[in-house]
Amino acid sequence: MWDFPLPPIVAPQWQTPHPDVTLDSHALHLWWLTLSPNVPREVVLRTYLRCYQPNLGEEPLPRATRGKPYLDGLEFNWSHSGNLAVLAVSGRAAVGVDVEILRPCSQCSAISRRFFGAALQQRILEGGDRSFLQAWTYYEAWLKAQGIGVWQRTAAQPLEHWAASFPVGDRAIASIVVLTPTVPQCFFFRPEAME
Incomplete structure (x- = not known):
């Protein structure tokens, strides 16, 4: 059972990216994207x-053994919910991100019992749907940083990591996990002009 404490919630300052985005080894770039139904993800x-x-x-992105896409020399991960997506790009360490649109969850108790330990289940019970979605996005981001999916969770390792959750507007919550204990310098981009 997974029972990490929930990560802190940070307040992002979304900004338009500079045309020449540079990524140094201590940086983490988080992109808030709006997906068009007419453009393939x-x-x-x-x-x-x-x-x-x-x-x-233009060739398909290569994938690791368990399915996570990768590029040599670049650590990235992305997630989408509805027409909303978050892309995370790390300058040095494996990264995982998950985003969920805030909504009532009639199955959160059953899902919590299946995936989370007693302490986390209690926090979710006290905090309701928002706490559940924060826990779920953290859990998925943690797995994705390791290149595994929810149904492969037995292969996950209790690795040192840095994590945070953040709102994406007023309708979604996301969590980010970087497999390093060092706090990265975070940049939050919302490139509406590029879409």
Whole structure:
């Protein structure tokens, strides 16, 4: 059972990215993206990854053994819920991110019992749907940072990591996990003009 304490909630200062985005080894870039129903998700992802690797071709992204896409020399992960997506790009360590649109969850107690330990279940019971979605996004981000999915959770390791949760507007919550205990310098980008 997974029973980490919930990470702190940070208040992002969303900004328009500079045309020449640079990523140093201690930085973490988080992108708030709005997905168009007419553009394939892979095309959107590739567009933003080209900010870091301009010569990225059109071939499908390579995937690790357990399915996580990767690029040599770039640590990234992304998540989407409805037409909302968050892309995380780390300058040095494996990263996982998950976003969920805030909504009532009639199954949160059953899901909590299946995946979370007693202490976390109690916090969710006290905090309601928002606490459940914060716990769930943290859990998924933690797994994704390790390159595994929810149903492969037995392979997850209790690795040192830095984590935070943050609101995405007033309708969603996201969590980020970087597999390093060192706090990265976070930059929050909302590039509406690029979409």
